[in-house]
Amino acid sequence: MSVQKESNAVIHYGDPAVTGGVSVFDKEFDKLFYYDGTDLGLTYQPEESTFRLWAPTASEAYVLLYPDWQAAEARRFAMTRDVKGTWLLKVGENLQGMFYTYQVLIGDQWNEAVDPYAAAVGVNGDRAYILDMASTDPEHWTEDKPPLHSPLDAVIYELHVRDYTIHPDSGVKHKGKFKGLAEAGTRGPGGIRTGLDHIVELGATHVELLPIYDFATESVDETRLHEPQYNWGYDPKNYNAPEGSYSTDPYVPEVRIRELKELIQTFHDQGLRVIMDVVYNHVYDGYLINFTKLVPGYYLRYTKDGKFSNGSGCGNDTASERPMMRKFIVESVLHWVKEYRVDGFRFDLMGLLDVETMNEIRTRLDAIDPSIITIGEGWVMNTELDEKKRANQLQADVLPRVAHFNDGFRDAVKGDIFHFEYKGFVSGGSGLLHKVKQGIVGGIPYSQDIKAFASEPDQCVNYVECHDNHTLWDKIMLSTKGESDATRRDMHRLSSAMILTSQGIPFLHAGQEYYRSKNGVENSYNAGDEVNRLDWGMASEHQDGVKYIQRLVQLRKNHPAFRLRDAASIRKHLRFEPCPEHAVAFTLRDHAGGDPEKHIYVLYYAGRKESSLALPELGEWKILLGEEHITRLTRDSLVVEGIGAVILSC
16 A cells, blocks of 8 residues: 655635635535536537636636647636536537646635546646547447356456556566457467466456556656566555556557457457456545545545544545545545446445445445455444444444455464564464354354354455465465475465365465465565566466365366355354364255255365374265375275365265
């Protein structure tokens, strides 16, 4: 997460006379000026363009029209004050290809800003662009998408657009671009499939893309793409337009839009759905963002002494609980669904957003397509908002069908991420079985003592690594001094097996399948290609890891017992079994979830010595996974050796 330096800018909140003496911080402000129309921003037609701006504290407002992204001179059109704090302008000519900004007078200060609702922007996002969005649709642009009956059927694969193809050996022509990620038939060292083909081969159902909206120039300057630059993009600038550095030409606004649509269509054609990582909890700079320039004091949270709330650690928190900010967030999400056919959203630092906003998003998405996934970081964080209103794990019971990342399971499996030397279950750590079991059941209230935050399994995302913090491999390296790499790979594979055979929604980080390392770098948000890129040479070297993940994914797809639909079914069919130290075992009984197998037995074994386990006498057991760890198998006993997972059925 990129931390922003506090600006020395002074915010002017305007002349109180403009709003009848009602402060922008007053609750009465929302009652007076909430605008419920659906036409904020630009409405383009060849014969006329209509601009509607919400700026209640402005005493004057103008639209500035520019012929290109860098022209100094603009045509200036006065807007007319309209209802509920909005300003309106209609220009009766074809403005296709023009750039525009808003200019407002706040008190005695003139501010120029990009339209927050801008769907198209010029290079570096400093001016909005006027076009017919339908003209950016690819020739092949269908509403068909891969079927999804439940989020519990998902296998999510998270990647960064640039990382995935930028390596010299990726075999991709348009490296680091939307187009590169859409290339089929690419090959790497040893003839392995790379890029798009690799994702398909792996068996993932969803590709989760790190931020693809337009992010701050301070992170990646689109006019200097020939120079080394890198950022994850967690610093939003224009929420409704794509990032230009991922396009083949950031100077032509249509290109980034069309190429992103082509990528999404390609994913759909290949049987993959798309999840978009969205960052509505903070902005890149609370002083310079368009929100603050247009309605200072409204869109962000403030402490009692007038400073920005900073639960995000990025300098500010958005005020999602304020009606016009909530409206913006909801409509922005819907924009990506309707215009780009995005299939899901991962909400960065969701615990800073408010419950009502998240529930409204879920309701509005359900009205369009209930199969759209909503997941987020439901961390319990401090911010200037009532604790009961924060959309975090503690409020999961009032956030139905919104899933939270299960950090408790993550830390139990691989060890505490903030204490690098701490061991997890897979590396021989002790006292972790309770949290492991909480993860296995998908975080639901399974029993009096086995329960986490979830009410239902579709509220739990299980993972052991993501873009944040150390990769699984690097964490294992830090916590297993003196171990061989072969043993560490055993620990790594066991971790992935635990994620893919537990209840809930499984999540994989790109490269997890081949023991991805970032050379020990914990927070690589701006660490550059050398650290962050997918190393296809490593992928070729460790095809054993890739094939193991493929096998696990297919096993999960073949057996609905690993994807039980509700908490009641988990309590009914899942039973923990006796096992020795450094192991956990459970059965999924009686054709759980309609499984073709009557009973399934799962063992996660992290012991160092050969061990004998009693098997429930349910029938003749056969091996589904982990044959390399089994030294003896009978109807009532199992002898195993080596760190890994064993799965049996009868």
